[in-house]
Amino acid sequence: xxxxxxxxxxxxxxxxxxxxxxxxxxxxxxxxxxxxxxxxxxxxxxxxxxxxxxxxxxxxxxxxxxxxxxxxxxxxxxxxxxxxxxxxxxxxxxxxxxxxxxxxxxxxxxxxxxxxxxxxxxxxxxxxxxxxxxxxxxxxxxxxxxxxxxxxxxxxxxxxxxxxxxxxxxxxxxxxxxxxxxxxxxxxxxxxxxxxxxxxxxxxxxxxxxxxxxxxxxxxxxxxxxxxxxxxxxxxxxxxxxxxxxxxxxxxx
Amino acid sequence: xxxxxxxxxxxxxxxxxxxxxxxxxxxxxxxxxxxxxxxxxxxxxxxxxxxxxxxxxxxxxxxxxxxxxxxxxxxxxxxxxxxxxxxxxxxxxxxxxxxxxxxxxxxxxxxxxxxxxxxxxxxxxxxxxxxxxxxxxxxxxxxxxxxxxxxxxxxxxxxxxxxxxxxxxxxxxxxxxxxxxxxxxxxxxxxxxxxxxxxxxxxxxxxxxxxxxxxxxxxxxxxxxxxxxxxxxxxxxxxxxxxxxxx
Numbered sequence: 001x002x003x004x005x006x007x008x009x010x011x012x013x014x015x016x017x018x019x020x021x022x023x024x025x026x027x028x029x030x031x032x033x034x035x036x037x038x039x040x041x042x043x044x045x046x047x048x049x050x051x052x053x054x055x056x057x058x059x060x061x062x063x064x065x066x067x068x069x070x071x072x073x074x075x076x077x078x079x080x081x082x083x084x085x086x087x088x089x090x091x092x093x094x095x096x097x098x099x100x101x102x103x104x105x106x107x108x109x110x111x112x113x114x115x116x117x118x119x120x121x122x123x124x125x126x127x128x129x130x131x132x133x134x135x136x137x138x139x140x141x142x143x144x145x146x147x148x149x150x151x152x153x154x155x156x157x158x159x160x161x162x163x164x165x166x167x168x169x170x171x172x173x174x175x176x177x178x179x180x181x182x183x184x185x186x187x188x189x190x191x192x193x194x195x196x197x198x199x200x201x202x203x204x205x206x207x208x209x210x211x212x213x214x215x216x217x218x219x220x221x222x223x224x225x226x227x228x229x230x231x232x233x234x235x236x237x238x239x240x241x242x243x244x245x246x247x248x249x250x251x252x253x
Numbered sequence: 254x255x256x257x258x259x260x261x262x263x264x265x266x267x268x269x270x271x272x273x274x275x276x277x278x279x280x281x282x283x284x285x286x287x288x289x290x291x292x293x294x295x296x297x298x299x300x301x302x303x304x305x306x307x308x309x310x311x312x313x314x315x316x317x318x319x320x321x322x323x324x325x326x327x328x329x330x331x332x333x334x335x336x337x338x339x340x341x342x343x344x345x346x347x348x349x350x351x352x353x354x355x356x357x358x359x360x361x362x363x364x365x366x367x368x369x370x371x372x373x374x375x376x377x378x379x380x381x382x383x384x385x386x387x388x389x390x391x392x393x394x395x396x397x398x399x400x401x402x403x404x405x406x407x408x409x410x411x412x413x414x415x416x417x418x419x420x421x422x423x424x425x426x427x428x429x430x431x432x433x434x435x436x437x438x439x440x441x442x443x444x445x446x447x448x449x450x451x452x453x454x455x456x457x458x459x460x461x462x463x464x465x466x467x468x469x470x471x472x473x474x475x476x477x478x479x480x481x482x483x484x485x486x487x488x489x490x491x492x493x494x495x496x497x498x499x500x
Contacts, residue, residue: 061401079405091402095420095497104416105406134497150406 008158008190009058009076009083010034014067015215016053027053029215030067037157038188040227042205044195044245046252050216051194055162058192059085071158081109084151088163090143092135092150099131102149109154118153125149125179141172145179152183158190166196174233177203181228198249202241204228210245212252220248285467290474293467307475309451313369313444314437314479317376318430324377325384326426332385333392334410334418350386354379355443367448375444380433384426391425392418424498427491434483438476453479 016028028050035041035058043051056062057069060079069076071083084105085091092101102122106114122128125145135143144164151159161180165173177200184191184204193204201208208222224241226232269287276286285293297303332339358375365371395418403413445454453472460468492499 056401059401059405061404079407081407083405085401085405087398087402089398091398091405093399093402093417093420095423095495096416108407108412108416134500136497136500154406 006036010070014064017065026215029217035190040191040206042193042201042208044201045211049211049213082157084156085160086147090147105154161193210248285470290470294471306456310453316373321377321380325381329385329388330392332389350382372444383433384429387429391422430487438480
């Protein structure tokens with residue numbers, strides 16, 4: 001259990017029920033989860049188990065039906081400036097160039113004097129030569145780099161990634177996982193990664209939450225000392241943890 | 254751009270050829286040929302009265318487009334953004350939209366008078382609904398992911414409108430304007446057939462009354478060119494404002 005003063009976000013007995021054509025549809029059963037500063041958490045589970053819902057609650061974009069979400073000890077009622085979100089379909093605005101997309105958060109927050117930081121970040125993510133093009137002119141991997149840049153430029157304490165690399169091929173996916181791991185090593189923000197991919201969860205999550213559905217809830221937490229380590233992929237422990245997560249997922253049906 | 258010019262040249266050549274063939278078949282007294290009409294256009298262009306006809310029509314179209322744009326587009330964006338307001342307005346829109354507006358012409362002229370205001374009001378009523386519904390639907394189509402993205406960056410509803418709803422709806426607004434162009438030119442002919450002595454509608458009907466077939470065709474060609482100019486203007490504006498949509 002992390003020290004409370006280091007705790008970034010805490011979800012206490014949160015549930016979420018959506019209304020579909022007037023009928024209540026439970027998306028997430030009572031769930032407790034917390035993330036400390038500098039900690040990485042991966043959430044895996046079958047489709048429809050409420051992983052993304054949990055992330056949206058943590059982002060302050062959805063309100064829980066019951067329970068509470070607290071960020072740094074305060075109830076999270078709306079998106080917080082220290083929380084950044086990267087979506088599966090990148091969430092880039094096709095009518096804005098790469099630079100305009102990356103700068104948008106800064107512009108909205110009135111932080112326009114971050115030119116050096118911006119250039120460094122674009123270099124780090126290898127998109128500095130793409131600033132004037134539109135997202136539709138980029139490959140999937142490049143789009144995701146832009147989405148990451150847009151989140152990281154805001155220097156978040158908590159980075160939330162919703163199936164960030166689901167649409168990418170294996171090699172690009174692994175490169176981007178390494179990129180995220182490197183960005184985390186450099187900045188040590190808290191991070192929550194929702195993913196279908198077991199290897200991705202083991203690559204990025206120091207703790208791996210395995211969720212089941214009907215109703216969506218956390219079944220088990222797997223500790224993972226390898227997360228974000230360089231060259232972790234080839235190690236026996238990596239395969240062992242991957243196997244464990246897989247077997248837990250198989251039990252969820 | 255170059256290929257667009259060539260397509261235009263090709264289309265004009267085909268139209269002129271078909272037109273000329275029709276003139277030969279039907280006879281110049283029924284269907285004046287392109288050469289006769291161009292000669293007539295050249296002579297008409299020398300008279301100030303012709304330009305007054307053209308000026309009156311252009312002014313009415315321009316005023317109607319501007320006024321209906323200013324009234325319909327912001328309202329469409331607002332209804333698209335606000336499901337509650339849309340729920341309230343929807344029955345009113347759906348009850349009034351299917352009514353063929355042209356049948357309201359006598360009523361509109363009775364209320365707004367036979368002058369320019371009445372004619373512009375009639376054009377506005379027709380354009381308003383086309384622009385309103387297209388814009389509302391485009392604004393309503395903004396994805397949840399786009400909203401989440403914007404809000405997670407710290408954006409407010411104002412930012413959502415400025416950075417998401419407005420730019421994403423703009424191509425649909427231009428499409429609506431292009432469709433409206435065809436409608437507005439067609440309706441213009443009707444509204445200018447009543448209570449006016451100036452405008453291309455009157456110009457054509459006047460020529461018809463006098464049996465001046467070449468002048469009828471001059472009027473038709475000028476109205477068509479007016480439509481092409483408007484259409485191309487919206488195309489150019491869209492290329493400038495929506496570069497992203499041209500890729």
